[in-house]
Amino acid sequence: MAEGSDAALSIDAATGAVTLATDPDHETQAQYSFAVMATDAAGNASEAQSVTLDINDIDDVAPAFLSGSNATIIENSGSGQVVYTATADDSADISDGVTFSLLSGTNLDPALTIDATTGEVTLNEQPDFEAKPEYFFTVLAEDGSGQGVVKHVTLSVINVDDTAPTILSSDSLAVNENIGAGQLIYTATADDSLDISAGVTFSLAEGSDAALAIDSVYRCSDISY
Numbered sequence: 001m002a003e004g005s006d007a008a009l010s011i012d013a014a015t016g017a018v019t020l021a022t023d024p025d026h027e028t029q030a031q032y033s034f035a036v037m038a039t040d041a042a043g044n045a046s047e048a049q050s051v052t053l054d055i056n057d058i059d060d061v062a063p064a065f066l067s068g069s070n071a072t073i074i075e076n077s078g079s080g081q082v083v084y085t086a087t088a089d090d091s092a093d094i095s096d097g098v099t100f101s102l103l104s105g106t107n108l109d110p111a112l113t114i115d116a117t118t119g120e121v122t123l124n125e126q127p128d129f130e131a132k133p134e135y136f137f138t139v140l141a142e143d144g145s146g147q148g149v150v151k152h153v154t155l156s157v158i159n160v161d162d163t164a165p166t167i168l169s170s171d172s173l174a175v176n177e178n179i180g181a182g183q184l185i186y187t188a189t190a191d192d193s194l195d196i197s198a199g200v201t202f203s204l205a206e207g208s209d210a211a212l213a214i215d216s217v218y219r220c221s222d223i224s225y
Contacts, residue, residue, distance in 0.1 A: 086119030
């Protein structure tokens with residue numbers, strides 16, 4: 001092999017086979033150059049034949065995820081919502097588009113589906129914090145050559161106060177007649193501990209006697225006549 005040929009190349013003097021000693025990588029070195037000479041038994045050498053070896057670029061870099069690992073949804077907000085959109089960048093190499101899928105396995109809830117083109121993940125059931133506070137899924141992003149990358153995602157269901165208080169106070173009482181107007185005759189109490197509690201206010205339901213009034217803050221009913 002003539003002087004000036006790339007050091008990574010060697011030639012078999014008997015067969016003329018040229019060997020590249022390194023793994024060809026277009027991103028590292030896109031081209032190799034060498035020159036071949038033939039010499040006969042008498043020592044007569046040919047002119048050097050210059051050869052250029054081009055390394056063809058292929059798509060060998062997986063996409064990179066741009067979307068995050070967490071998403072949220074408010075409970076009781078409806079079925080069929082897009083809860084996450086997977087996005088990925090495939091510009092680091094030859095790009096022929098990215099497709100998305102959900103990896104099957106123990107963490108994939110059957111209520112979740114994904115659009116292979118848009119990356120939109122849909123929850124096909126009513127989110128309910130009390131029934132299921134979190135969903136877990138794994139998105140696979142693949143380019144046209146089969147290079148892929150995964151993203152593990154947690155979908156958290158935001159709890160809202162959707163459970164009514166329970167009245168604890170009695171459903172019957174009695175007072176003596178002629179005790180005077182404006183008497184406290186009942187104190188309403190309620191338990192709101194089954195869900196998020198920000199305090200309870202009280203009111204008299206439609207159909208209650210017009211002679212009665214209730215203090216919504218102090219939870220007492222008064223005879224007002």
